[in-house]
Amino acid sequence: MALFIIKRIGWLAFVLLGLCVITFTLSRVVPGDPAAVYLGSRAKPEQLEAVRLKLGLDKPVPLQFAFYLRDLLHGDLGSSLRTHRPVLKGIRDHLPASLELMFVAITIAVLIGVPLGVIAAKRENTVSDHLSRLFAVACTSLPSFWLAMLFQIVFFRWLGLFPIGGRLDTVVGLTNPIEHLTGFYLFDSLATGNWTALRDSAWHLCLPAVTLASYSTGLIARMTRSTMIEVLREDYITTARAVGVSEKEILFLQGLRNALGPTMTTAGLCFAFMLTGTFFIELIFFWPGLGTYITNAILLNDYPVIMGVTLLMALFYVSVNLVVDILIALVDPRVRLK
């Protein structure tokens, strides 16, 4: 097991280095002068020259890359060209908002997707199976930005049930400010007993989280259904039925446990995908997360931010994969032995 993990971590480092090379090269070969971004739109030639020297842009690109790597190993991701704030701080400010949204969304996806899949598998080819298929296909195929706007129109404009966007109501933010512990509003307000803010931030989370969860819900439901059907046809299930194990126990203990492997992989990948999936949703619900942060950066080719966020996302994606693999290896010894 230890060897398995070490091998996977070795791969991880290799992937990240490769990614560094590619993003750095890409962001530096596309035309556009970073010094111009740094100074804003009315810079004079001599100011541009000074900034180029200051940022080391006069050096050859491979050397710049070496400097970047050196700083990176010291935990320094550089500073944004646009805002001049350190990228690491920018990520720290924006990441909790995205993660909170993702955690809530994946929870919703699993809580709805898994039971839906189990029921569909149990009642294969009945009306409830067809309905659940329709629901799942709708979930995966409706574009999230469209769904987001639909929710806004229905739940904000027509029904007035949910806020249109943002993380917290301004008035609540002023009267019941959330103490900053982790940046996760739900956790911070819960930990400090700030019930008003807890209620308000949960309320703000609903629409964006459901939107974000929709794709994963559909995928998890379909995945659970198909593996469940396979498992339910296994001999040991028939045996269990024969010896009189209750149907509930067969479904949720014998069946689901064995079907959970692929579902878990799917959920893990969905979670990792969400980090990029939030971009549209953050834009529409003006959610101040990583998506908002990098969208602004991409529009200006603010390369330190693009690099930093890309690296973080790759690291996140690869790590989630790793964790999922380890979890599966723990659940299923066959994977370990291979």
Next chain:
Amino acid sequence: MANMYEPLIWVSPPGSAQQFEPALAEKWEVSEDALNWTFHLRKGVKFHDGGSLTAQAVKESFERTMNLKKGASFILSPIKAIHAVDEYTVRFELKSAAPFDRIAASAYAAWIISPASVGQPGEWFDGGQDAGSGPYMIESYKPDEEIIFKKFDAYWKGWDGDHFDRIVVKIVKEATVQEQMLDAGTADLGNRVPIESSRTFNEKECCERLSGPSFMNYAIHLNTAIPPFDNKALRQAVSYAIDYEAMLDIGLGGLGRVGVGPVPFGQFGHDENLHQYKQDPAKAKELMAQAGFKDGIKEPVIFTYAAENAVEKAIAPLLKENLAEIGINVEIRPMIWSAQWDMVKSGPEKAQHMAALLWWPTFSDPYETLYSLWHVEEKPAWNFAYYKNPEFDKLITKAYATPEAAAAQALYSKAQQILVADAPSVFLFDVERPVYKRKELQGIVINPAYPRVAFWYGMHK
């Protein structure tokens, strides 16, 4: 910025009796040779950090900006020395004559900051600190999310009458979302709704659209250094080929004015009597033939625009169509802004043939616009057209050093006549800046000299 900081004087909105109105300075005067400008400061003005406005504070503010050498500090380059004559009088001594009143009213590098903050590095301000004397100050700041401003109790104009105690700025990029918030009343003021909604916005019961000139304008610059646009008749043909009204409609939903010369309507230096090109394909074709392109230009000419600019993106296909009508084949290339600028600067041979540019002045004087965009430059920074005309240069330099407004205007008009006749650029349209608001919100002033500012102090419900 303009709600937290104040300059010495403001440029008045169009239609005012005076060109300028007092802010931190109550009165000001200029010496006959326009080299010495004396400002008499308002007494009893406090900064947000408790400091007081004095001549020394003004001197240090300007010197700080000049020493930073960043951003728009170049507009202060005519300053030779700043003298604090007494506690409330400050005198600016210039190297050469310049309209310092317009410089002092700039929205970019002429804010007065409290003396205590002068030594602070730029990062201190990036961190959400402020040190102005304006009516509002920052209460809290969450990057990419919201900024809350609260009133500054000791503001020199006082808080009698109807004013807001707090202003909440939510950062909402999606135009459709802004519109919904206005409709529902969760926002009182917005700066962007989808262009289709903008046209019919005044039909709403809850809301209305205001608009006013902005000093921003769009032009297409032709590379005059290389063929084919080194040919004056051909450039004029291009100016006659464009359907200006349709451009304005597609680009801005009609919110603006077809451009008359390079200086936007309402700004000092604008001349309504300049020759106006109108779409006239027959005349354009005649000029084409005169230029020696009777059969049109098959080899594509390259047109670039800033990909992030929705207005330029919208007009690009129409430009292609308009020029195709007179036989010029245009290849459209969207580029991110800094890349487009790099291409312009890469030398006349490698530069694009045509480039779209949105321009606005750093301070409200035509000299900066005319100088930056069309003055002879060895290595162009902003002279997108690679335009060279010593006579034009001479006229604008002379106009800048002429303190008397009518005389300066005459010189600027003459320079612009030359420019329009040479047609190095197609002057598309001047932008009107829209503001979308709830009907109950009152007291909004749109001042084209400060196109990105909503002045909150005068607003009330």
